[in-house]
Amino acid sequence: MLAYTYIEKGRFAFVDKPKPVLQDPRDAIVRVTLSSICTSDLHIRHGSVPRAVPGITVGHEMVGVIEELGSAVSSLEAGDRVVVNVETFCGECFFCRHGYVNNCTDPNGGWALGCRIDGGQTAYVRVPFADQGLTRIPPSVTDEQALFVGDVLATGFWAARISEITEEDTVLIIGAGPTGICTLLCVLLKRPRRILVCERSSDRIRFVREHYPQVSVVSPEECLDFVRENSEHGGADVVIEVAGTDETFQLAWQCARPNAVVTIVALYDHPQVLPLPEMYGKNLTFKTGGVDGCDCAEILRLIAEGKIDTTPLITHRFPLERIEEAYRLFESKAEGVMKVAIG
Ligand SMILES: [Zn+2]
Ligand SMILES: [Zn+2]
Secondary structure, three states, rough: EEEEEEOOEEEEEEOOOOOOOOOOOOOOEEEEEEEOOOOHHHHHHHOOOOOOOOOEEOOOOEEEEHHHHHHHHOOOOOOOOOEEEOOEEOOOHHHHOOHHHHHOOOOOOOEEEOOOEEEOOEEEEEOOHHHEEEOOOOOOHHHHHHOOOOOHHHHHHHHHHHOOOOOEEEEEOOOOOOHHHHHHHHOOOOHHHHHHHEEOOOHHHHHHHHHHHOOOOOOOHHHHHHHOOOOOOOOEEEEEEEOOOOHHHHHHHOEEEEEEEEOOOOOOOOOOOOOOOHHHHOOEEEEOOOOOOOOOOHHHHHHOOOOOOOOHHEEEEEOOOOHHHHHHHHHHHHHHHEEEEEE
C-alpha cells in the first residue's frame, strides 16, 4: 500500500509498504476511510518534532473501519466505524486513571501515531491499545462529521473543559485557525455571556463572521482595547490562546482581567517570557497545553445530537494520491483553506 512517509527533515514522500499486522493482543488494524492534515504534520516535516522517527507513515487525524482485532480488545468489533485518537494510552497507569492520558507512562504512550509509529495517511493503520485509542462512531454521524474528533476537536473540547467557564463570563479566544474554531464550538456549549475572537487573517475573520455571527471578531492590534470595552471587569474572565506567536502570548495575559484563567493551548516555536513584575497583583491562573484526548465518546454524542458541527472546516477534499497538493495548499493557507479531507 502507498504510505505518505517522513523521509528526512524537509521531505515527505509516498513509500510502498506492506499492510500492517497485529503486533500485540491489544492492537487493531483499521482501514482508513478519511484522514486529514494537521499543523503538527508540518512541524514533523520542518524537523521541529525531535522524537519523530524518519521512515514512519505520517498522519494522526483519521476515521476508518476496523478490519482486524487482537484477542485482548474487548469493547470493539471488526466492521465498527471508528475515530482514531491522536494519543496512545494504556488506560491503567496513574496518569491515565486520572484522565491525564497525554502523560501516559507506557513506553508507547502519548503522541505515537504518525510520529513514532506508522500513522494514517495511507490505506491501513495499526492502532495500539485499541480499547482506548478507538471510539465507535454513532450510525447517524458521517465520516466527515467525525474526522476531527480524535485530535483538533479533542483539543478544543479539552481547552473549553479546563478553562472553568461560567455563564457570566466574557471569553476571549486568540486564533481562529482550525483549533481555534474547534475551541470556539466547545466554548459555545458553555453558554458564556460573550465570546470574543482575535484573528489576523482576513480569510479567517470572514469565516468566523459567516459561520458564527453571534461572536465578535477583532484584529490583534485592536484586541486589548476591544476586550476592555466589551467586558465588565477590565478584561476577559477567561482567555484561551490558540495562536502560538510571541505577540499572542503577550495578548493573552494582557487581555485577562485580574484573577482570570488563561489557558495556553498553542504550541510555540521557542520559549515565551512572562513579565512577572508588570503582572504582579494580577493573580492569573495559567493552564498550559497538551490535549488529554479522553472525551471522544462524549464529543461524538454531542455531534450526533447536532450540538457540534465541524464540517464547515473541511474546505477542500483530495484523494490520497494527491496528498502532496493538499499539503501545499494547507501550508500556504491560500484559497481560504481551513482543513483538508483526504480519502
Ligand atoms: Zn494534530
Ligand atoms: Zn497510561
